[in-house]
Amino acid sequence: MLHTELTEQLGIRFPIVGAPMAGVAHGRLARAVTEGGGLGMIGVGSTDGIDLIGREAVVASDQGRLPFGIGLMAWALERRPELLEMAIAAKPALVSVSFGSTAAYVQPLRDAGIVVVAQVQDLPSATAAAEAGVDYVVAQGTEAGGHTGKVGTLPLLQLLLDGFDLPVLAAGGIATPRGVAAVLAAGAAGAWVGTCLLASPEAASRPEARAVVLAATETDTVLTRVFDIAQGIPWPEGFAGRALRNRFSDTWEHREAELAVDEAAAALLAAAKTDGDYDAAFIYAGQAVGSLHQERGAAEVITELGEATEAWLLKRLAELSRVRTTQ
Template sequence: MTLDTALTRLVGVRHPVVQTGMGWVAGPRLVSAVAAAGGLGILASATMTLAELRSAVREVRSRTAEPFGVNLRADATDAPARVQLLIDEGVRVASFALAPSASLIETLKDAGVVVIPSVGAVRHAVKVAAWGADAVIVQGGEGGGHTGSVATTLLLPSVVDAVDIPVVAAGGFYDGRGLVAALAYGAAGVAMGTRFLLTAESTVPQAVKEAYLARDLTGTVVTTRVDGIPHRVLRTDLVDALEHAGRASALLRAVRNATRFRRLTGLSWPTLIRDGVAMRRTRKLTWSQVVMAANTPMLLRAGLVEGHPDTGVLASGQVVGAITDLPTCANLIDGMVKEATEIIAGLPRTDHTAR
């Protein structure tokens, strides 16, 4: 069973289901499993060096011949080099967590790469559409990671009405019912993070997956104490401690994490500083928020890679409270599409004939 939409036609995948580029989670194993199952898998590159990204792209290619994408940080100083890597390696889709510049979009599109930025507001969708983006992923307040306060059910139709490019819905989706609802709102598909984090192919440690499954619909909280801007995470003792920590201790922790991240990735201090300056300019952050942003990759790594929720944070959408199993990516996607097509087939049809 398939659902033909503007997204499937644009990208060349069988099903209108996207796996988002989650840092430390969306690696070659998960991405290739999603691609092989007919969805659009997206590699997370922000926590990779340029060489690691090239290796990851080639590993996905060795596992599947299906289309996949790479998520890029538009404000990274080496963004042009990463864009060129995608072009050289023949990656089908470039995804962006922040709005890429018009010049980056043009470079990618000239090379035949599909550009799909993620947005959290109508005005951002309008902006990237005017710059030539091929589609947008719109995430409502239910989503994991950095998010706005507007619910998907309100933000999605507002974006659909505002742009004339395919819109992919994110924030609160996990099954065929949600897929049908998104299509009814005018979306061309759905994008999911937490649902794919909780699959058999996800490399997140089993104990951490079980910690996710134990949460209910109130098990997440939006906090600014991770990196200075709103971030949805699981409620844990560490998050509670961060919420009550003083500013000085928070900044000291961030500096230490920046040092650890530099060592892990091999980045130089000048590169980190340049990235910070670019982040401050493009995201309109204070210097305090820029320093705090160093927390994100290392705190996520502690939880999602090292398996230590007590010393790390676990990004999550509210949808975690509705998830109870760890299916394979193939079973998840096939089940969603089957459920969606059955729902659509069973919907009452209006008789427009004259009475």
């Protein structure tokens, strides 16, 4: 069995968290991940309606039967503090507050008995989260889908495992049993996976988007601000989003200042989002997208990932420790 601080604390079968993904990981996906043996999370975007959290929490928890998590963005909470109140009221087992300072939010969450987590992208953000008193930090590497930093998962994970007493989860580029095994063997308390769930029908994305995801390879992503700029979403400096490259990103990459004042480009992106035209509309996805080959239910993805990781770790450790009898 794969026991870590995370499985013990949350009472889950596998040390695997289904990442919060705004617009994609709502109640249905979160519930399927938890039913598969992990912890499913609801992603809350900066512009999501106030009623989304309560509504999706009912689905994620299956009316209060299952544990689940909620992922918030620190910079969005500064503008919309009511999102924190809604999250606490929804009674999640775990809340992540990422992309900005977590300090103001740890105590209210703790007081409500909620496990507090921050995704971090470098040593300064990890230090700030540790000082704020979070229960876990998530080393989020640049391979990750969605908004992230510039340091790779392995360099960041090693720094955090060596540098902090806190349990560390690993995110970014983990999509197969070998990946989960690698981070657990390194000392992580669990894997935080998003991209490997993008081809699951429980995701809140459109079927057309899932087809584009399945056709993409590991070299098809770009870390870009163009989609945020064209939508006027005020992400703080230092965070770009890893998305599938498309005609819109190819056109505007390195022309960000021009894009910021181009109303036609903003209108084109808005229309493409409505129409599901993924030549222009964005699909956030990480480099692990190359490991997705078929549409599969999220519970099955997580159960297979957990079971195969256990089998793989045992087999590999036996291989590595076998005494060589022949030279």
